[in-house]
Amino acid sequence: MFSSDQDEVADLFQETLINLWRGSGTFRGESALSSWIYKVALNTCISSDRKKKRGLSTVPLTMDVDMFDEKEEDLRQFNILRGRISKLGPFDRAIVLLWLENLSYEEIGQIVGITPKNVSVRLVRIKEQLKNMQ
Numbered sequence: 001m002f003s004s005d006q007d008e009v010a011d012l013f014q015e016t017l018i019n020l021w022r023g024s025g026t027f028r029g030e031s032a033l034s035s036w037i038y039k040v041a042l043n044t045c046i047s048s049d050r051k052k053k054r055g056l057s058t059v060p061l062t063m064d065v066d067m068f069d070e071k072e073e074d075l076r077q078f079n080i081l082r083g084r085i086s087k088l089g090p091f092d093r094a095i096v097l098l099w100l101e102n103l104s105y106e107e108i109g110q111i112v113g114i115t116p117k118n119v120s121v122r123l124v125r126i127k128e129q130l131k132n133m134q
Contacts, residue, residue: 002045002048002049002090002093004082004086008048011048012041012044012045012048015044015048016040016041016044016045019040019043019044020037020040023040031110032107032110034103034107035107035110035111038098038101038103038107038111039110039111039112042094042111042112045090045094046090046094049090081130084130084133085097085130087133088126088129088130091112092122092126092129094111094112095108095112095119095122095123095126096123096126096127096130098111098112099119099123104116105117105119105120105123
């Protein structure tokens with residue numbers, strides 16, 4: 001949820017794949033492959049946010065995958081949650097999105113570079129922040 005724009009999500013997806021390809025030789029196997037992939041994806045999204053803040057432009061590309069194809073009848077709560085998550089800072093957003101992917105606190109900690117205990121504390125604070133958003 002680093003973006004709600006389909007074109008930007010497609011760009012982030014493609015850039016992540018490129019970064020995974022380029023960095024495939026650097027994976028040392030010290031953590032799970034999925035943790036390394038999440039870390040690359042997170043760093044790609046954070047770098048993109050930084051580029052946007054500096055005013056660098058991108059060229060839109062197309063994908064056949066529609067990541068926003070909403071088929072369920074009642075999406076109201078999902079859309080509210082998505083909107084609230086998008087208001088979080090990049091670090092907190094990454095933590096909550098990884099948690100929503102059912103990763104363990106240890107895996108989340110490995111990806112974002114904090115201890116599992118710190119992940120737990122931050123998630124409690126993030127959940128409270130999400131509840132209090134209007």
